[in-house]
Amino acid sequence: MADEPAAQPASSRDLADASVRELADVPSVEVISRAALILMSSAAERLGLSADDPAHSPTRDLDEARRLITALAGLVTASAEYLGPHAGPLRDGLQSLQRAFRETSTVPDEPGQGPGERYTGPVR
Numbered sequence: 001m002a003d004e005p006a007a008q009p010a011s012s013r014d015l016a017d018a019s020v021r022e023l024a025d026v027p028s029v030e031v032i033s034r035a036a037l038i039l040m041s042s043a044a045e046r047l048g049l050s051a052d053d054p055a056h057s058p059t060r061d062l063d064e065a066r067r068l069i070t071a072l073a074g075l076v077t078a079s080a081e082y083l084g085p086h087a088g089p090l091r092d093g094l095q096s097l098q099r100a101f102r103e104t105s106t107v108p109d110e111p112g113q114g115p116g117e118r119y120t121g122p123v124r
Helices: 012-024 028-047 062-104
Strands: none
Touching: 028 062
């Protein structure tokens, strides 16, 4: 089989095309849910919730957590009608992060001014 061409490594364009084809097969609710879970996980890390002592977590950054929670609130609110049974658990997770932020912050936001509350309304 000396006449067969050697296998060529996949180009970055080939890999990108394959990724797009794979994403085309994924239902939108799953893409939205995955994005929401990434935002939730990142926000929880930034709140220090994965640490034994969140107040002294090296990953704690409330400014970053605020941004992530606000982005999550926008995504969940804007896509709720498409999420079906996934909307409730995502809303619950969002509210848990909003409450954790409120409890963690040393300078409390006014009701309705916390992260994402312009999309969800005040969280207590």
